[in-house]
């Protein structure tokens with residue numbers, strides 16, 4: 001067989017291998033939390049958007065919930081303020097809230113634009129639209145950190161309507177409280193609340209690190225399968241810091257509340273989403289409820 005023919009056959013084989021996964025996830029909701037840390041490289045950003053668009057085109061129902069923490073910090077710095085975080089959450093005064101909402105709105109529409117360019121219709125909304133995310137003030141260990149919201153209610157109607165009309169929803173983490181004040185929501189919190197509310201088949205957090213390390217200073221301690229009780233232990237013992245704290249808390253929350261599969265993936269790896277969904281490579285960290293394996297039965 002000539003070399004060209006072999007290459008075509010290899011490509012066909014890849015598609016055939018994807019078949020059981022396409023069947024498994026057909027019409028299923030997959031929430032992709034796309035973090036600001038994994039948005040800094042334009043080429044990678046394009047690949048993430050291509051992956052999500054492909055998921056949509058093969059019959060899944062992806063929803064993107066995005067962050068933009070790095071970009072917000074850059075703009076907060078530009079207006080002469082110092083970004084401040086407590087336990088991975090941004091201390092958000094009125095001025096910071098204004099900057100955050102502007103930046104998140106811009107990120108939102110840039111993602112919409114990229115999906116549209118690929119020929120799929122996306123609708124970008126914030127948690128304010130259609131009463132999507134109703135919040136209460138969130139405290140950090142009892143401390144007031146400003147306009148930081150905890151999601152109390154998700155209006156799933158708007159999400160289902162968009163999915164039914166075949167739009168790809170792209171959601172930014174800003175919400176309203178009962179008095180219609182604007183709140184900044186950690187994007188991991190928003191993604192988890194949405195995944196729970198729609199009972200997503202999968203929630204994937206795309207970030208800028210391989211996954212969860214037992215010891216963040218030693219990459220050989222990457223954990224492939226992390227059980228809820230181990231995750232709690234790691235947090236209690238202080239192995240989890242910064243932005244990984246809300247992420248892991250949300251992973252636990254999601255897996256304990258009806259989301260079937262929860263993963264932390266390295267958004268710096270080209271096409272990490274496709275690799276995770278369509279192959280048995282086992283990249284990143286899978287958060288598991290009990291003793292089950294991250295690999296589907298029979299694989």
Ligand SMILES: Nc1ncnc2c1ncn2[C@@H]1O[C@H](COP(=O)(O)OP(=O)(O)O)[C@@H](O)[C@H]1O
Nearest residue numbers: 035036037207209212213216239240241243244
């Ligand atoms: N034990 C740990 N394992 C992996 N990452 C950790 C750990 N502890 C802290 N981190 C930090 O968490 C960061 C990911 O959180 P964050 O920067 O908020 O990402 P995102 O913007 O994608 O939400 C990593 O870049 C890493 O520096």
Ligand SMILES: CC(=O)N[C@@H](CCC(=O)OP(=O)(O)O)C(=O)O
Nearest residue numbers: 035036067068069089090186187
């Ligand atoms: C309250 C809070 O921390 N809000 C986050 C919202 C954006 C976000 O979460 O972005 P990443 O996913 O890129 O970290 C912030 O202001 O940075």
